[in-house]
Amino acid sequence: MSSINDVAKLAHVSKSTVSLVINRSGYVSEETRKKVEDAIEKLNYTPNRLAQGLSKKNSGQIAVVVPDVSHPYFSALVKSIEQQLARKEYMTIICSAKENEETERWYVEMLNRKIVDGIITAGHTIDMSAYKSSIGAIVSVDRYINEMIPIVMADHRQAAEMAAEMLIKAQCRRVAHFVGSSDIEVQSHSFNEKIDEILHSKGVETVPFAIGYNSFNEDEYINSAKNLFDSGETFDGVVGVDSSILACYREATARGISVPSELKLVSYDGTFITRLHTPVISSVIQPIGEIGKCAADLIVSQLAHKKLKKMKYVLPVSTQKGETC
């Protein structure tokens, strides 16, 4: 309600002096500082962020763009980012945007319009090069965009190795895995390619099973699992993203196939849903918390004009023993 002018008047000083004490910049005598602080207290004054931003040319806000906030992976990511950003005094704006819906425009607009100081984008490959005009800070999670934009991701190769090892130790001879052209399961791409390659090199056959999700929707996962089992293919193991594997578990159970004795299941991402499930799904776990923290730190560094040490941050994954492999 009250503005810097009110404070200045009440403290019998000028606006600039008030500004000085607010921002702890420059020297102010102990005496006047007291007066100003009292006035601020009395008026319950808080600086108008819009005005500050207009003047300082920043908004104190970061946008986080994800395909779907309700997806376990992304909701955990958003949580982590938000927490870290809050520590650095930044607010988090969320944009739950499907790939197609002219996300492209958004990015530029938000940057251009000074709504946000930077963008953390997860699960989208956007062609920012077309808009070199917008030179705001950008960080990508799990997606390579270009040499100018730092990327942070889990170590998918390590993940593939770990998953492969679990399956091989369990004596799998023929493993099915979902290959999605999905909006959402972005990381599964490279993970899938790699596990295929690794398993082959170890003499294990693979059954790639194409699939196309459009949204994070239980039914789609269930259906694709059904299709896999109906396909006539034989396999003694399946590896895929959490939801797919949960769906496979259901399908296997329904068909009287016992897990893990007849069929091994390994999931990637290892979000909480694999832990709340009975039996617990054997998984390779993405360090979502760390990924978020890293992305947040990178954005903040960029905004502080710090040179980034590197443009690619690959974080180690871990495993969860579980009871399905």
Add this chain to the structure above:
Amino acid sequence: MSSINDVAKLAHVSKSTVSLVINRSGYVSEETRKKVEDAIEKLNYTPNRLAQGLSKKNSGQIAVVVPDVSHPYFSALVKSIEQQLARKEYMTIICSAKENEETERWYVEMLNRKIVDGIITAGHTIDMSAYKSSIGAIVSVDRYINEMIPIVMADHRQAAEMAAEMLIKAQCRRVAHFVGSSDIEVQSHSFNEKIDEILHSKGVETVPFAIGYNSFNEDEYINSAKNLFDSGETFDGVVGVDSSILACYREATARGISVPSELKLVSYDGTFITRLHTPVISSVIQPIGEIGKCAADLIVSQLAHKKLKKMKYVLPVSTQKGETC
């Protein structure tokens, strides 16, 4: 990059004229409009939201305060709110705040500092009356705050009735239910009170089982389920929030208790995790999407100075048959 002045110059008109065409307010001749639009196009101009806000005294942003964005209920809520708000041209700022962490300050600050035009708060009871100075728009989800603040919630009584009916139909004689003093499972409070009351009135015994979660953490749910089964109490049914029930399923399985023949399980909330689980958990489902939409609409209405029809919006719940009851 370019400002309204640049556009004005290039189009050989004044700032105000440019402003008029941007805001489609007032009359502008077809001719000058064209000129201005061309200039805008040429300069790739987008109005600075901060400046607009400073002038118009609004930010175009709404804050959504939830205890934990990664919780299935809240992430779904946030998603719904964000989508609806986006349609109305509002951005969504998320604040994942635990009850204790001086959330109180935040609210006021965000409103006072003009960072947001309104707040949708879910799962917190905040004493805004202390800060009557901040008269921004506020909507509460699932929590009564005071007569001035509209609330939207699921019909917990109906939910309790439905859950009770499921259990009674399944011949339960003695039902355990979790009573949480939780930060997060806010809605469970009134649901629990009611189901207790209803079951009793139908001659079914109940076993209230106290529990205190602090965060959305798988382990805590698992532990409380363990405790329940270890307590020595006998029961042939359990009702509680999704995660608790999933944990009970695990515990029952581990102890060789067969569900649903020996033990019936019914969960409330009915988020996607009950559907991804095998067997599907019999649940009463909260209309999270509608709740979010309603809350978003209420905030927008308030900002448009529309009189609200009522201060309490109770939305109907539904059931999901499932295989655990």
Add this chain to the structure above:
DNA sequence: GTGAAAGCGCTAACAG
């Protein structure tokens, strides 16, 4: 140390 003054980019009367 502190104040005056200009300016950030836009909106909103009010003339003309």
Add this chain to the structure above:
DNA sequence: CTGTTAGCGCTTTCAC
């Protein structure tokens, strides 16, 4: 219909 003139609330030289 369009331009002039004030602000919105804060920051930031630059004198004093």
